[in-house]
Amino acid sequence: MTDDSPDWRDALEPEPEAAATVFGSQLDLARRFTENLARHGEELGLIGPLELPRLWSRHVVNSGLVAPLLRPGRVGDVGSGAGLPGIVLAIARPDVHLTLIEPMERRVAWLERQVDELELQNVDVVRARAEEAKLKGRLDQVSARAVSALRTLIPITAPLLRPGGELVLMKGGGVQGEIGAAEKAIRKYRLEDVEVLVLGEGVVEDVTRVFRARTPEA
Numbered sequence: 233m234t235d236d237s238p239d240w241r242d243a244l245e246p247e248p249e250a251a252a253t254v255f256g257s258q259l260d261l262a263r264r265f266t267e268n269l270a271r272h273g274e275e276l277g278l279i280g281p282l283e284l285p286r287l288w289s290r291h292v293v294n295s296g297l298v299a300p301l302l303r304p305g306r307v308g309d310v311g312s313g314a315g316l317p318g319i320v321l322a323i324a325r326p327d328v329h330l331t332l333i334e335p336m337e338r339r340v341a342w343l344e345r346q347v348d349e350l351e352l353q354n355v356d357v358v359r360a361r362a363e364e365a366k367l368k369g370r371l372d373q374v375s376a377r378a379v380s381a382l383r384t385l386i387p388i389t390a391p392l393l394r395p396g397g398e399l400v401l402m403k404g405g406g407v408q409g410e411i412g413a414a415e416k417a418i419r420k421y422r423l424e425d426v427e428v429l430v431l432g433e434g435v436v437e438d439v440t441r442v443f444r445a446r447t448p449e450a
C-alpha cells in the first residue's frame with residue numbers, strides 16, 4: 233500500500249492487455265465501471281473480499297468476451313447483480329439494448345446508479361425475478377452468469393425468449409455435466425443447436441464458457 237492511494241486501488245488487478253482487445257473504443261467506460269466496482273463492490277456486498285486482484289480478468293474481461301455473440305436487438309441479463317455481464321455487455325455493445333433483470337433492491341439501486349453515472353443509453357433495469365418479470369416471449373437473447381445450474385436456469389430464462397431467440401449463458405468448467413442434468417428442460421423448451429463455446433483462448437488465462445441454444449421458430 234502507498235500513502236497516497238486508497239486501499240481498493242492498491243488491491244485492484246492492473247488492467248490486463250486483453251482489456252483493450254475486448255473493449256476497443258469502449259475501454260474508458262469499462263475502466264470507469266471496473267473502478268466503481270473496485271471502490272464500492274465489497275461494502276455493497278456485490279463482490280467478495282478476494283475479488284479485487286482478479287476483478288479485471290475473472291469478471292470484467294471475462295464478461296466482455298461474450299459481447300461479440302450479441303446481435304442488435306433486445307437482450308435480457310438475468311440476475312445481473314454487480315452488473316456482470318449485463319453492464320459490461322452494454323458498455324461493449326452500444327448497438328444492443330440490455331434489460332437487466334434483478335430482484336434485490338440494493339443491487340437494482342447499484343445497477344441504476346451505474347447506468348446514470350456511465351450515461352448508458354442502452355440499458356433498462358427491471359426489479360423482478362425472471363419468472364415474474366413481464367417479459368415473456370419478448371427478448372431476442374438472454375444472458376446470465378452465476379445464477380444457477382442449467383437444470384433450473386433454462387426454465388427461468390427460455391420463456392423470456394421470442395421464437396427463434398437465443399440463450400447465451402456463461403458457465404464454468406462443469407458445463408457438460410450441467411447439460412446432461414438439464415436434458416429434461418432442454419427437451420421441454422425444445423432448444424435447438426445446443427452448443428458450448430469456449431471464448432478467449434489465447435487472449436486471457438481464464439477462458440469463458442458459454443452455453444448457447446435457440447428456441448424454435450414459431
Ligand SMILES: C[S@@+](CC[C@H](N)C(=O)[O-])C[C@H]1O[C@@H](n2cnc3c(N)ncnc32)[C@H](O)[C@@H]1O
Pocket residue numbers: 310311312313314315316317333334335336339360361362363376377378379388
Ligand atoms: C451469485 S449472483 C451473480 C450476479 C452476477 N450475475 C455475477 O456474475 O456476478 C446471482 C444473482 O442472481 C439473482 N437472482 C437469483 N434468482 C433470480 C431469479 N429467479 N431471477 C432473476 N435474478 C435472480 C440474485 O439476486 C443475484 O443478484
